[in-house]
Amino acid sequence: MIDMHLPILLIVVPLVSAPLCVLLRQKTLVWAFASLVCVASLGLASMLLIRVLEEGVISYAIGGWIAPWGIEYRVDTINAYVLLLVSIIAAVLMFFALPSVVDEVSGKQHYLFYTAYLLCLTGLMGIAITGDAFNVFVFLEISSLSSYTLIAMGRDRRALTASYQYLIMGTLGATFIVIGIGLMYMMTGTLNMFDLSQRLPPMFETRTAMVAFAFLTVGMLIKLAMFPLHMWLPNAYCYAPSLVTAFLAATATKVSIYVFLRFTFTVWGAEFVFEKLNLDIFLIPLSLIGIYVTSLSAIYQTNIKRLLAYSSVAQIGYMMLGIGFVSVTGLTGGIVHLFNHALMKAALFLAAGCVVLRLGSSNLADWKGLGRRMPVTMAAFVLAGLSLIGVPLTVGFISKWYLILAALEAGWWPIALLALLSSLLAVVYVWRVVEVAYFQKADDDSKIKEAPLMMQISMWGLTGATLYFGIQTDLTVNVAQRAAGLLIGVTP
Amino acid sequence: MKHESIPRVVSKWFIPPILLFALYVQFHGDFGPGGGFQAGVIFAAAVVLYTLIFGLQAAKQIVKPRIIETLVALGVLLYAGTGLVSLFLGYNFLDYTALDPADPPHGQHLGIFLVELGVGITVAAVMIAIFFAFAGRRRLR
Numbered sequence: 001m002i003d004m005h006l007p008i009l010l011i012v013v014p015l016v017s018a019p020l021c022v023l024l025r026q027k028t029l030v031w032a033f034a035s036l037v038c039v040a041s042l043g044l045a046s047m048l049l050i051r052v053l054e055e056g057v058i059s060y061a062i063g064g065w066i067a068p069w070g071i072e073y074r075v076d077t078i079n080a081y082v083l084l085l086v087s088i089i090a091a092v093l094m095f096f097a098l099p100s101v102v103d104e105v106s107g108k109q110h111y112l113f114y115t116a117y118l119l120c121l122t123g124l125m126g127i128a129i130t131g132d133a134f135n136v137f138v139f140l141e142i143s144s145l146s147s148y149t150l151i152a153m154g155r156d157r158r159a160l161t162a163s164y165q166y167l168i169m170g171t172l173g174a175t176f177i178v179i180g181i182g183l184m185y186m187m188t189g190t191l192n193m194f195d196l197s198q199r200l201p202p203m204f205e206t207r208t209a210m211v212a213f214a215f216l217t218v219g220m221l222i223k224l225a226m227f228p229l230h231m232w233l234p235n236a237y238c239y240a241p242s243l244v245t246a247f248l249a250a251t252a253t254k255v256s257i258y259v260f261l262r263f264t265f266t267v268w269g270a271e272f273v274f275e276k277l278n279l280d281i282f283l284i285p286l287s288l289i290g291i292y293v294t295s296l297s298a299i300y301q302t303n304i305k306r307l308l309a310y311s312s313v314a315q316i317g318y319m320m321l322g323i324g325f326v327s328v329t330g331l332t333g334g335i336v337h338l339f340n341h342a343l344m345k346a347a348l349f350l351a352a353g354c355v356v357l358r359l360g361s362s363n364l365a366d367w368k369g370l371g372r373r374m375p376v377t378m379a380a381f382v383l384a385g386l387s388l389i390g391v392p393l394t395v396g397f398i399s400k401w402y403l404i405l406a407a408l409e410a411g412w413w414p415i416a417l418l419a420l421l422s423s424l425l426a427v428v429y430v431w432r433v434v435e436v437a438y439f440q441k442a443d444d445d446s447k448i449k450e451a452p453l454m455m456q457i458s459m460w461g462l463t464g465a466t467l468y469f470g471i472q473t474d475l476t477v478n479v480a481q482r483a484a485g486l487l488i489g490v491t492p
Numbered sequence: 493m494k495h496e497s498i499p500r501v502v503s504k505w506f507i508p509p510i511l512l513f514a515l516y517v518q519f520h521g522d523f524g525p526g527g528g529f530q531a532g533v534i535f536a537a538a539v540v541l542y543t544l545i546f547g548l549q550a551a552k553q554i555v556k557p558r559i560i561e562t563l564v565a566l567g568v569l570l571y572a573g574t575g576l577v578s579l580f581l582g583y584n585f586l587d588y589t590a591l592d593p594a595d596p597p598h599g600q601h602l603g604i605f606l607v608e609l610g611v612g613i614t615v616a617a618v619m620i621a622i623f624f625a626f627a628g629r630r631r632l633r
Contacts, residue, residue, distance in 0.1 A: 008585040016572045019565030064587035 002044075006051065007060040007073040010044045010083065011126050013037060018118040027110045031101070034114040035094040038087070041121065045087040049080040053479070059131070067131075068195040074131030078335070078483040082128045082258045085339050089250045089346055090121050096350055096458035097243050099451070103357050104241040105153050113153055117247070120146040124255045133181045133267070134191045136259060137174065140223070143255075144170045147248055151240040162235035169232035173222030180216025183208055184267075196267050204272055213277070216263060224256035226320055227290025230313040237309035238362075242353025245305060249312055250346035254338050257319055261335075264323075265487040274326045283324035288418055291317035295425035299432065304352050304362045307429055308345065311388060314422075315341045318403060321419065325406045331484035332477065333402030339476050340387070340395035340469065347384035347462035351377050354451035354459060364433065369442030371434075376450050378437050380463045385430035387466040390423050394470040398477065503545045510538040518612045522601065528608035532615025539620050548627050557624060560617050567614025574606045 002009065017037040021030045052058060052075055060073040075083075097117075105113050123143025127136055148170070152163035185191055187208055188199040203209045218229075225233045233253075237245045264273045273279050291314045298310035315337070322334025354377045355370065356362050371378045387394035400423065407416035450456065469476050518531035543551035578590035588603025589596045 005579055005585065008579070012572060012575065012579075012585060016569065016576070019568040019572075022561060022565040061584055062586055064584045064589060 002047075003051075005060070006044060006048050007058060007075055007129055008062065010041060010048060010087075011073075011122060011129060013040055013044065014118045014122040014125070018115045018122065021111050021115040021118060025111050027102075027107065028098075030111045030114045031094075031098050034118055035091075035097075037118060038091040038094050038121070041125070042084075042087040042091040045080075045083045045125075048075060049084050049479075052077055052080040053482075068190055068192045071135050072131040072192055072194075073129050074194065075129060076483075077479060077486055078258065078261065079128045081335070081339070081479050081483055082255060083125055085254065085342055086121070086124050086128065086251045089247065089342060090117075092458050092461050093243060093247055093346070093350075094458075095454045095461075096246070096353065098454050100243050100353055100357060100455060101241065104155050104243075109153060113150070113241075116146040116149045116153075117244075119143075120150060120247070124251050127255050128258055131193050132191050133184065133193055133196060134178075137178050137181060140174055140177065140259075143252065144174065147244070147252060150244040150248075151236050153244070154239045154241050156239045158235070159239035162239040166232045166236040169222060169229075173219045176215045176219030176222070178219075180212045180214075180219060183212035183215065187212070193262065193267050197269065200268065201272070204276065210277075213268060213273075217260075217279070220256060220260045220263065224253050224260060224320075225313055225316055227286060227294055227313060227317060230290075230294070230316075233313055234306050234309040237312065237349075238303060238306040242305075242349065242356055245309075246346045246349035246353065249309070249349055250342035253312070253316055254342055257316070257323075257334075257338055261323065261331075261487060270326055270488060280324045280326055283320055284415065287317040287321040287324060288415070288422075290314065291321070291419075291422045292425070295422060295429065298429045299425065301429075302364050304355075304364055304367065304433060305349070307364070307433070308348050308352065311426065311429060312341075312345055314426075315345070315388075318399065318419070321415075322399075322403050322406060325410055326488070327406055327409060328481070328484045328488055329402055329409055330406035331487055332480045333399055333406050335480040335483055336402060336476050337399035339480070340399045340466070343395060343462055343469065344384045344387040344466045347459060347466060348381060348388065350455070350459040350462060351381035351384065354455050357451050357455065358448045364436055367433065367437050368440040369437070371438035373442060373446070373448045374450055376456065377459070380459050381437075382430075382434060383463050384466055385433070387470070389426045389430055392470075393467065395466045395476075396470075398470060398473055402477075499545055503541055507538050507542055510541070511535060514538065514612075514616075518608065519605075521608060522604065528611025529615050532612045532617075533619055535612070535616040536619030536623070540623050543623065543627060548624070552624070555620060557621070560621050560624070563613055563617035564621060567610045567612070567617065570610030570613065571607050574603055574610070578603070 014037055017033065021034060024030050024033060058075045059067065061067060062071045062073065101110060101113055120143050123139045123146060126139030127143065130136055130139060148163050148167045151166060152160055184196060184200070187203045187206070188196055190196055190199060200209065222229045237249060240248065264270070294310045294313040294317070298307050298314065301307035301310060319334045319337050322330045322337060324330070352362055355367065355374060358374065359366055387396040390396035390400040400419070403419055404416045407413065407419060514531045514535035517526035517534055518528065521527040521531070539551065539555055575586040578587045579585050581590040583590035588600045590599065591602045592599035
């Protein structure tokens, strides 16, 4: 039975578990239950990816209503890959959650925290799995609303304003998306993505199609925090509880990038978007400017979490750059970076979270001498930081390699050069932290206790993964290559 | 407003019919306009009216916040649970035919009835919870 209903179970299991958390109430019990659910989701997502790689596209009709009329869950290589990423991150973070949430979230709200966490997971996986354009919007709202709640649970009162700012921008983005989808529905009378991709081409000349595409694209770009629409992101990541920051940084923007890929390549088709409307003319320069501007902003931050948040926006620039090349290699680079960046940024935010637990601060000035005071945590930070720069033998190198390869393939060597040079900015902001932590003497040089084992497991698990996938690229690159081929070549 | 006799008497007259009307909108939703969402809001409106007239404390004694929270969860569980039942009976998720395979329209009818009941419960509870949260807010000095 599990085999047949795999796609729906992946969504329903966390969805049903969220209200059960409210009924359970007891802190540790809720945590144990939520962890179990996350691990189960990981199992289901891996089974799904294996099946998709073996059998090709899987379709599931909800309520037994067949595709163009009913809501269809449609899983191919790309979403199976994103689903796996989201569930891996959600499951690994649960170890970190127990001590970290006790420290950062008020005791009365723990069960609500895990409820929101599971709902957010449901929403993110729902966005990735569905083959129905309106369903994407519904799940987008589920994940967004729960992430506003999660961010607002931060210890700092500024978390409330950050969450509110994100709410305004997120709602704006979601509204644009739903206007776009509404116009598409008006033109074609269908919401099924596959059906849309066949009914839209005759409408390409109309102004409605242009307007629909414009609304949809701007909405998605807000959601994925593309420069210059990223202003909601740094505050939201900075003031949210550590666990939430790591979770959102590794999954939320990545899933939005998947939505962008799905709509531009599958629904509208690369021909319309890139040959007729020439979106790449905007995408490539904006990505490059974004990489430079936000990396520079990262250099000048005095708060580590905010520094990492700006760096996230810069990394999104690399992914969009890869997409902008519109070639199999470029897309492979973008999709691989989507996975790799999730691993390293989560590892970095977890390391920051470990320090916050012991030190109570993510201000750079307080991190003086931390290399001696918390050597294990800082070692993880440095390793993941190397990945961010793109040093060989780390995952960061793999994704940059494909991006530069794609630029050279297209004959755009200045872009390759610019992308390479931008890594130097990453060197600068990672080095700033290293310099403070290892070369400046702390006022109080006593050793601090390392973070609890549970948190170390998550942190080192992800840091280890950034090294493992930097050497063993079979899973990530091969699947990304298949996904890229699917998006570009054989448009379904 | 506890001491104003006209609002008190009028609201006492009004609250029962409002609750009854909510149930009507809920269960008559498959024959006329209505459904779980509308019914839930109307039901919550009755509680809101009671709170406005008799105060938050009195209202919280009738509808306890703890119970409200449980109902929020139970409504969702009823909805998803209906879907899971059809899953366990060998049909697709939310395929209500599973509830009465001999007579599919009846199965669909029953399925939508249960799902809408779940929606009604959750919407009413959420509305009340939001209202209580705002009403209970103290001004910061």
